[in-house]
Each structure stands twice: as structure tokens, then as C-alpha cells.
Amino acid sequence: MSDMKSVNFDDLLNKELENPEFRAEYEALEDEFTLAKEVMELRKSNNLTQKDLAKLAGTSQPAIARLESGNYKNLSLSFIRKVAEALGAIPEIHLKKAQ
Numbered sequence: 001m002s003d004m005k006s007v008n009f010d011d012l013l014n015k016e017l018e019n020p021e022f023r024a025e026y027e028a029l030e031d032e033f034t035l036a037k038e039v040m041e042l043r044k045s046n047n048l049t050q051k052d053l054a055k056l057a058g059t060s061q062p063a064i065a066r067l068e069s070g071n072y073k074n075l076s077l078s079f080i081r082k083v084a085e086a087l088g089a090i091p092e093i094h095l096k097k098a099q
Contacts, residue, residue, distance in 0.1 A: 029070075035080075036070040042087040043068075056086035 016022045043053050043064075050064040057064070059082065066072050067083065077093070084091045 033070040036068050039064075039083060039087070040068050042089055046087060048087075053083070053086055057082040059083075 013026075017026060043050070048056070050068070051061045054061045054064045057079075059079070063079075064083070067075070067079075077091075080091045
């Protein structure tokens with residue numbers, strides 16, 4: 001039997017954010033991972049696996065995995081809409097002035 005300790009992601013993240021170098025890198029990437037986090041949270045709240053969501057959205061499980069990893073290239077608005085619809089959600093797209 002393993003004596004592995006379970007760690008809450010938010011607790012771990014908050015601890016890591018105390019490091020100024022980590023915080024700067026995290027904040028630079030935060031916008032990219034917001035969509036991934038929202039998809040994961042909605043998928044889990046709907047009791048869906050990645051495979052279930054993929055089937056509902058008419059895509060593949062690896063495509064959902066890439067979306068949830070934040071490692072997506074050439075993400076289309078139509079793909080986001082399909083995933084959102086499968087999750088019972090509505091996508092919101094915003095533009096903000098570059099700093």
C-alpha cells in the first residue's frame with residue numbers, strides 16, 4: 001500500500017506563487033491557460049471524461065487533451081463553440097489592448 005500524500009492543486013499553486021520568478025512566468029502564461037482550466041472544470045462538473053466530451057463535441061480525445069493542456073495551436077472559434085456547446089456553455093471572446 002502506498003503512503004502517497006494527496007496535494008491540492010490550488011494549495012500547491014499558491015505556495016509556488018510566493019516565488020517571484022515563478023509568479024512572473026505564471027502571470028505571463030495565465031491567459032493561455034484560463035481556457036484550459038475552464039474546460040477542465042466544466043467537463044468535470046458535468047461528470048464527463050475527455051473521451052465523452054470529444055464524442056459530444058464531434059472531435060477526438062487527443063484534441064480535448066491538447067485543449068486542456070493549454071498546448072493548442074491554431075485553435076479555431078468553431079472548435080471552441082463545439083466544445084462549449086457540448087459543455088452547456090457559451091464562449092466569450094474578448095480583446096484587450098496590448099501593454
